[in-house]
Amino acid sequence: MFTYIVLDCIQKISGERTVYNIYHLLTAKKATQTIQDSNLFELTGYYGIDKSLRREDYDLVIQSLAEQGYIQLHQDQTAILLQKGESYLQKLEGEFQAIICFDGTRFHQSGQQFANHLLLFVQTLTYMHQKQTHFIPIIEDAATQQYVKQVWYHYRQQASTILLKTLYRELYQLLNKYPADMAGLFVDHLTTRERVGLSTYQIAEKYKLSLLDVSVSYTNIIHDICRHILDTDNMSLLSSLYPHRQPSVMISESAKQTQRLLSKNLSMAEIAAMRKLKINTVMDHIIEIAYITNNFHWQPYVSDIQYQQIKQVLQQLTSRKLKNIKERLPEEISYFQIQLVMALEK
Amino acid sequence: MSEINLEAYLKQYFGFSRFRQGQKEIIESVLSKQHVFAVLPTGTGKSICYQLPAMMLPGAVVVISPLLSLMTDQVKQLKSQGIKRVVALNSMLTPRERDSHLANLHHYKLIYMSPEMLQSKRMIRRLQQLTISLFVIDEAHCISQWGHEFRPDYLRLKQIHQLLDSPPLLALTATATPEVQDDIIEALALEKLRKFVYPMDKPNIALVVEQVDTIREKEERLIRLMEQYHIPTLIYFSSRKETSRMAALLQEQIPNRRIAFYHGGLDHQDRLLIQQQFMQNQLEVVCCTNAFGMGINKKDIQFVIHYHAPSQIEAFIQEIGRSGRNGQESVSLVFFHESDRIIPQRLLESELPTGEWVQFALNCLYQEDYSYEQLKEICLLTADGNEVYWRFLQFQLERLGVLQENTFYVQQMPQNKVQQQIEQLIAKRLQYKTAKLEEMLEWLYTNSCRRQQLFKPFQETLQPSAYMCCDHCDFSWTDWQPSPHEQTAQEQDWLQTLMRILYQGDTNEK
Numbered sequence: 011m012f013t014y015i016v017l018d019c020i021q022k023i024s025g026e027r028t029v030y031n032i033y034h035l036l037t038a039k040k041a042t043q044t045i046q047d048s049n050l051f052e053l054t055g056y057y058g059i060d061k062s063l064r065r066e067d068y069d070l071v072i073q074s075l076a077e078q079g080y081i082q083l084h085q086d087q088t089a090i091l092l093q094k095g096e097s098y099l100q101k102l103e104g105e106f107q108a109i110i111c112f113d114g115t116r117f118h119q120s121g122q123q124f125a126n127h128l129l130l131f132v133q134t135l136t137y138m139h140q141k142q143t144h145f146i147p148i149i150e151d152a153a154t155q156q157y158v159k160q161v162w163y164h165y166r167q168q169a170s171t172i173l174l175k176t177l178y179r180e181l182y183q184l185l186n187k188y189p190a191d192m193a194g195l196f197v198d199h200l201t202t203r204e205r206v207g208l209s210t211y212q213i214a215e216k217y218k219l220s221l222l223d224v225s226v227s228y229t230n231i232i233h234d235i236c237r238h239i240l241d242t243d244n245m246s247l248l249s250s251l252y253p254h255r256q257p258s259v260m261i262s263e264s265a266k267q268t269q270r271l272l273s274k275n276l277s278m279a280e281i282a283a284m285r286k287l288k289i290n291t292v293m294d295h296i297i298e299i300a301y302i303t304n305n306f307h308w309q310p311y312v313s314d315i316q317y318q319q320i321k322q323v324l325q326q327l328t329s330r331k332l333k334n335i336k337e338r339l340p341e342e343i344s345y346f347q348i349q350l351v352m353a354l355e356k
Numbered sequence: 357m358s359e360i361n362l363e364a365y366l367k368q369y370f371g372f373s374r375f376r377q378g379q380k381e382i383i384e385s386v387l388s389k390q391h392v393f394a395v396l397p398t399g400t401g402k403s404i405c406y407q408l409p410a411m412m413l414p415g416a417v418v419v420i421s422p423l424l425s426l427m428t429d430q431v432k433q434l435k436s437q438g439i440k441r442v443v444a445l446n447s448m449l450t451p452r453e454r455d456s457h458l459a460n461l462h463h464y465k466l467i468y469m470s471p472e473m474l475q476s477k478r479m480i481r482r483l484q485q486l487t488i489s490l491f492v493i494d495e496a497h498c499i500s501q502w503g504h505e506f507r508p509d510y511l512r513l514k515q516i517h518q519l520l521d522s523p524p525l526l527a528l529t530a531t532a533t534p535e536v537q538d539d540i541i542e543a544l545a546l547e548k549l550r551k552f553v554y555p556m557d558k559p560n561i562a563l564v565v566e567q568v569d570t571i572r573e574k575e576e577r578l579i580r581l582m583e584q585y586h587i588p589t590l591i592y593f594s595s596r597k598e599t600s601r602m603a604a605l606l607q608e609q610i611p612n613r614r615i616a617f618y619h620g621g622l623d624h625q626d627r628l629l630i631q632q633q634f635m636q637n638q639l640e641v642v643c644c645t646n647a648f649g650m651g652i653n654k655k656d657i658q659f660v661i662h663y664h665a666p667s668q669i670e671a672f673i674q675e676i677g678r679s680g681r682n683g684q685e686s687v688s689l690v691f692f693h694e695s696d697r698i699i700p701q702r703l704l705e706s707e708l709p710t711g712e713w714v715q716f717a718l719n720c721l722y723q724e725d726y727s728y729e730q731l732k733e734i735c736l737l738t739a740d741g742n743e744v745y746w747r748f749l750q751f752q753l754e755r756l757g758v759l760q761e762n763t764f765y766v767q768q769m770p771q772n773k774v775q776q777q778i779e780q781l782i783a784k785r786l787q788y789k790t791a792k793l794e795e796m797l798e799w800l801y802t803n804s805c806r807r808q809q810l811f812k813p814f815q816e817t818l819q820p821s822a823y824m825c826c827d828h829c830d831f832s833w834t835d836w837q838p839s840p841h842e843q844t845a846q847e848q849d850w851l852q853t854l855m856r857i858l859y860q861g862d863t864n865e866k
Contacts, residue, residue, distance in 0.1 A: 136857065144436045144438055146436045147432075148629070150624075152453075174858050174859055175860065178854065178855070194850035196850075197853050198853075202857040203857075204856060205638060206629060206632040206633045206636055206638055209622075211616075
């Protein structure tokens with residue numbers, strides 16, 4: 011699955027960004043650039059889906075794709091899909107497209123928290139069911155333990171057999187649509203009274219997958235569960251493990267501060283002066299904010315006519331290279347204005 | 357304190373009905389406010405000696421331990437037993453966690469702490485506000501300059517003990533030769549100190565060494581043994597890479613056994629899972645480096661194999677002591693190939709800085725006028741983040757008077773003199789470590805009883821062996837027939853597994 015993701019990214023970006031922009035996308039390096047790119051190339055789903063991915067492991071994948079003739083790697087670290095890669099990607103698409111559920115924009119943070127809550131809750135529930143109140147928690151993080159404790163308290167009146175049955179039903183419903191190995195890989199992560207979960211290495215070995223495949227496949231199902239929790243009503247138990255209170259909007263810390271100041275009607279120049287930032291940085295923030303805000307108030311930054319002009323060029327051109335776009339527009343229209351309209355026209 | 361009382365407390369807090377060798381005497385002495393030094397072999401429940409008093413005494417018990425994993429494992433273990441008023445203070449905490457623990461310190465009965473944490477004045481001031489009923493120095497051999505794991509920070513513990521108004525002190529170690537014991541006692545400089553030394557030899561562990569001519573032979577021999585003996589087994593390697601390579605090889609050759617690898621380079625979650633699987637008999641064989649074992653309290657390990665010989669006898673004794681904790685017949689096997697000399701020699705050379713490195717650091721200090729923080733930073737940077745070199749240098753500079761309270765006084769001693777002194781010490785340390793390695797290797801070549809030779813440096817008499825003794829006395833593989841452990845559940849498809857682990861009886865539940 012990991013190979014599929016990388017090839018998919020390379021195809022969508024089609025040489026307009028480097029392979030390291032893909033790495034930053036997968037690891038959610040919250041640079042404004044990354045966030046903009048993911049929107050631009052319709053790759054937001056992959057945002058932050060493997061935050062612990064190591065650069066050297068990623069490099070190996072890229073290298074091997076190049077050696078096998080799937081992609082062509084250029085001097086400037088951009089890459090394009092070769093003919094052989096195209097057909098390979100198509101083959102992989104057949105295998106994965108139906109089951110891919112990544113939604114990094116929404117779940118890159120909350121998904122991880124949810125997964126930890128789920129692991130610890132399942133362990134707690136099965137131990138308690140067996141009247142074993144003492145056990146070594148499989149998640150050591152104090153915040154997770156606190157959270158699960160609260161959820162457990164919430165259910166204190168319910169019989170553990172009912173909870174187990176509900177949990178089973180909800181998980182079954184979700185996992186049933188996956189191929190057996192995918193579902194198995196997920197179930198093997200769980201630690202219960204009956205059995206300690208398998209480590210990433212062990213799962214990789216069992217299903218003959220790479221470590222990276224295991225990691226993204228697991229995340230994929232976690233995102234799927236999160237989506238069901240938020241978009242349907244039939245996940246009552248799992249829903250209580252989802253960190254509802256912290257909506258995870260894909261925006262950098264620094265941009266958040268700028269957003270607060272903007273809401274107080276400060277101008278870009280004022281914000282830059284106040285925060286001791288370059289004006290360009292504040293512009294980047296505004297673009298970032300534009301991507302995630304409905305009804306963004308863009309009128310201070312671009313006139314109606316300019317907006318229409320930019321929009322028209324965007325519709326005509328397939329390339330998303332800013333330079334190409336700017337060349338076709340009147341001189342006075344800035345890169346910032348173009349990027350802003352691109353964000354708003356998403 | 358009467359006898360019945362103590363055993364009732366033991367039962368109440370830890371669920372055991374009887375004490376193990378030494379525990380009771382030590383606890384009684386501690387409770388009657390004596391200073392105690394004890395040598396208790398691995399696996400005999402050293403920690404009960406201060407955990408039980410912590411439950412019984414007013415105020416708090418402070419435990420100094422150099423091993424982060426041991427500390428956190430013990431805290432986890434205690435919490436899982438329902439003993440919640442315990443805390444571990446170490447460098448892994450975030451500043452916020454540390455502040456919160458410090459503010460609530462009076463709430464805890466047992467406070468685990470790394471020696472580095474104790475160096476801060478803030479920490480000492482906070483401890484001075486508490487009632488400390490017992491001050492425990494775990495792994496006390498770290499005090500001895502000639503111990504196998506000397507820690508400079510340990511030498512300052514004596515002074516800190518005094519700052520805390522000298523509460524009863526308990527120094528514990530699992531391995532110390534009489535020479536090291538004397539060194540520890542001298543360093544503690546306590547007037548009345550009771551000393552308990554218990555024999556380190558385990559009568560139920562047979563000692564076997566097999567010399568092999570080729571690496572291939574080693575592998576084949578290991579595979580054959582793992583096919584034959586279906587019992588919980590630890591296999592020690594000197595490199596991380598080898599643990600994963602051999603685990604894969606073994607698993608491929610013996611598909612019906614459950615084998616995994618473990619080393620310090622795995623991520624935290626995976627390490628935790630492997631430990632728990634081994635504890636719950638989901639795994640039978642763990643290929644590991646010496647990072648595994650600390651704090652693992654598994655009673656049914658029966659076979660410890662050293663694929664590579666360790667670099668010192670003390671470590672070896674600790675590692676084989678992880679088997680046979682219920683007194684059952686167990687075997688220690690060391691494979692030895694001529695090339696095994698070279699790796700440990702290189703390893704121990706890398707444990708100390710080179711003369712050039714010291715010179716570089718001293719240049720920064722004497723000629724570039726670096727501050728304490730700057731020097732620390734450059735030292736960590738140039739040593740690949742290996743803190744050991746920096747701590748070594750820091751301690752030497754303090755010892756020579758050039759560093760006092762994190763400020764340099766370079767006029768105290770000229771650079772070349774400092775260089776010379778430190779280099780001499782490095783040479784001496786290296787010589788010492790090489791001698792330890794030689795001692796280990798020599799034991800591998802022993803022609804007489806291995807048990808006698810192994811424990812000779814530590815004790816005068818031996819307990820009679822409970823089963824077979826060693827390959828020079830009476831050991832034979834055909835006479836070792838431990839009963840095989842039952843296999844864990846068979847592979848199932850995901851749905852069956854999910855139903856089983858969530859207790860969903862039959863398929864009609866669908």
